Amino acid sequence: RREWRRVMAVVEELEEACSTPVGRLRQVVDAMAVEMHAGLASEGGSKLKMLITFVDRLPNGSEKDTYYALDLGGTYFRVLRVQLGGDRSGILRHDVERQPIPQHLMTSTSEDLFDFIASSLQEFVQKEEGVSEASTVKKRELGFTFSFPVKQTSVSSGILIKWTKGFAIEDMVGRDVSECLQQAMSKKGLNMRVAALVNDTVGTMALGHYHDKDTVAAVIIGTGTNACYWERADAIIKCQGLLTTSGGMVINMEWGNFWSTHLPRTSYDIELDVDSPNPNDQGFEKMISGMYLGDIVRRVILRMSQEADIFGPVSPKLSEPFILRTPLMAAMHEDNSSDLREVARILNEVLGIPDVPLKVRKLVVKVCDVVTQRAARLAAAGTVGILKKIGRDGRGGVTSGRIKGGSHSKMRRTAVAIEGGLYTSYSMFREYMNEAMTEILGEDISPYVILKITEDGSGIGAALLAATYSSPG
Numbered sequence: 364r365r366e367w368r369r370v371m372a373v374v375e376e377l378e379e380a381c382s383t384p385v386g387r388l389r390q391v392v393d394a395m396a397v398e399m400h401a402g403l404a405s406e407g408g409s410k411l412k413m414l415i416t417f418v419d420r421l422p423n424g425s426e427k428d429t430y431y432a433l434d435l436g437g438t439y440f441r442v443l444r445v446q447l448g449g450d451r452s453g454i455l456r457h458d459v460e461r462q463p464i465p466q467h468l469m470t471s472t473s474e475d476l477f478d479f480i481a482s483s484l485q486e487f488v489q490k491e492e493g494v495s496e497a498s499t500v501k502k503r504e505l506g507f508t509f510s511f512p513v514k515q516t517s518v519s520s521g522i523l524i525k526w527t528k529g530f531a532i533e534d535m536v537g538r539d540v541s542e543c544l545q546q547a548m549s550k551k552g553l554n555m556r557v558a559a560l561v562n563d564t565v566g567t568m569a570l571g572h573y574h575d576k577d578t579v580a581a582v583i584i585g586t587g588t589n590a591c592y593w594e595r596a597d598a599i600i601k602c603q604g605l606l607t608t609s610g611g612m613v614i615n616m617e618w619g620n621f622w623s624t625h626l627p628r629t630s631y632d633i634e635l636d637v638d639s640p641n642p643n644d645q646g647f648e649k650m651i652s653g654m655y656l657g658d659i660v661r662r663v664i665l666r667m668s669q670e671a672d673i674f675g676p677v678s679p680k681l682s683e684p685f686i687l688r689t690p691l692m693a694a695m696h697e698d699n700s701s702d703l704r705e706v707a708r709i710l711n712e713v714l715g716i717p718d719v720p721l722k723v724r725k726l727v728v729k730v731c732d733v734v735t736q737r738a739a740r741l742a743a744a745g746t747v748g749i750l751k752k753i754g755r756d757g758r759g760g761v762t763s764g765r766i767k768g769g770s771h772s773k774m775r776r777t778a779v780a781i782e783g784g785l786y787t788s789y790s791m792f793r794e795y796m797n798e799a800m801t802e803i804l805g806e807d808i809s810p811y812v813i814l815k816i817t818e819d820g821s822g823i824g825a826a827l828l829a830a831t832y833s834s835p836g
């Protein structure tokens with residue numbers, strides 16, 4: 364039937380536009396490495412900000428005692444207490460408390476927000492330590508994970524560049540984030556020092572490194588996406604004369620904003636970008652992360668529905684942005700029932716499309732597959748791009764050119780810490796990403812490169828960094 368052919372054409376066109384053969388992925392790898400270079404060469408030299416973190420040491424297992432962490436970066440904030448055994452005995456215990464941030468505080472004043480946070484922190488400390496212990500404990504050290512764009516001024520301080528994710532506290536922009544927290548804690552009489560102010564990827568990297576010394580980078584693929592990695596200080600050209608004790612430093616890439624003409628872009632991506640509150644921004648993130656994948660699929664289904672009436676009359680729900688959340692899209696993708704019952708249920712209950720024939724349900728699964736596969740393969744290419752920049756892709760660094768054959772004999776074991784709901788909870792995404800890593804690196808090199816899931820790096824990693832950067836005595 365003509366109707367069916369038209370719908371098939373939409374899906375085939377999508378497949379074609381999203382295709383990521385390994386040759387194209389290698390172009391993305393190269394583009395990532397080149398942009399990293401440009402971002403390190405000068406301020407504003409690339410869409411990649413390549414932010415200096417001042418983290419020039421990573422936890423290694425010798426850390427001892429109790430440290431706190433505060434994780435602020437979304438709708439929840441968390442406080443943690445981590446007890447470290449030292450001498451590689453690891454993390455003896457960790458306690459976490461999670462609280463939603465009251466909506467009104469997200470658009471109030473910095474004083475209100477930090478007073479609230481300091482109160483919660485104080486309550487947590489008293490509960491964990493007991494009232495008697497509290498007064499005798501020496502000054503407590505805190506790692507503060509603040510997942511908004513920050514211009515760091517030291518490992519423990521930095522200035523808020525702008526808010527994202529629904530926060531809008533104008534008086535905070537341009538101010539020192541740690542100082543705001545420090546003031547609020549002093550007001551409460553809470554004896555605690557911000558020892559490290561970090562991005563969540565840096566926390567993940569710290570936790571990865573704590574468990575595995577070969578960890579050279581961290582990638583987060585959740586609601587958003589970002590990555591950081593270990594760079595040689597002398598390669599950070601925009602900071603001439605940067606002195607570090609180790610000769611290296613963690614760089615927060617802010618890779619969600621990566622862009623390259625080699626990225627396989629579709630009309631759906633363009634429309635999603637135009638409709639977003641931040642057009643022309645976060646281009647890589649909009650193809651990869653959990654915030655957007657479901658909405659790309661919604662746009663394709665809307666188009667299929669407009670092309671032919673195999674979905675019946677066009678459901679108004681199909682025009683509602685973000686109505687199809689990524690976990691629901693994943694549930695359709697991973698529906699193993701022979702009659703695709705889950706797909707039918709979600710189409711009906713979420714998108715208001717009842718009675719979709721099995722043949723069409725299969726096409727919907729195909730759409731989910733295409734969109735997720737592209738995302739996972741691009742995330743893999745980005746990750747290999749980092750490895751290429753630091754000469755860990757088995758082919759020599761970008762500057763030293765390719766060494767033909769046998770170069771992997773020098774290949775060192777390389778670990779990348781990885782976190783985020785998309786990778787950890789969406790098995791098809793994870794499998795596609797792992798598969799693409801192997802494809803890009805090749806059978807010889809890929810056994811040396813390990814993607815290692817860490818758990819709660821943004822919280823525990825920050826506490827570990829507080830230990831690394833705690834004041835002596």
Ligand code: ADP
Nearest residue numbers: 585586587653654689690693783784785788789
């Ligand atoms: P965040 O990035 O919000 O701090 P997470 O790393 O836990 O938190 O990621 C949560 C995101 O991961 C969700 O917004 C969602 O897009 C995605 N996600 C969570 N669970 C699943 C799932 N089962 N399938 C697909 N995506 C999921």
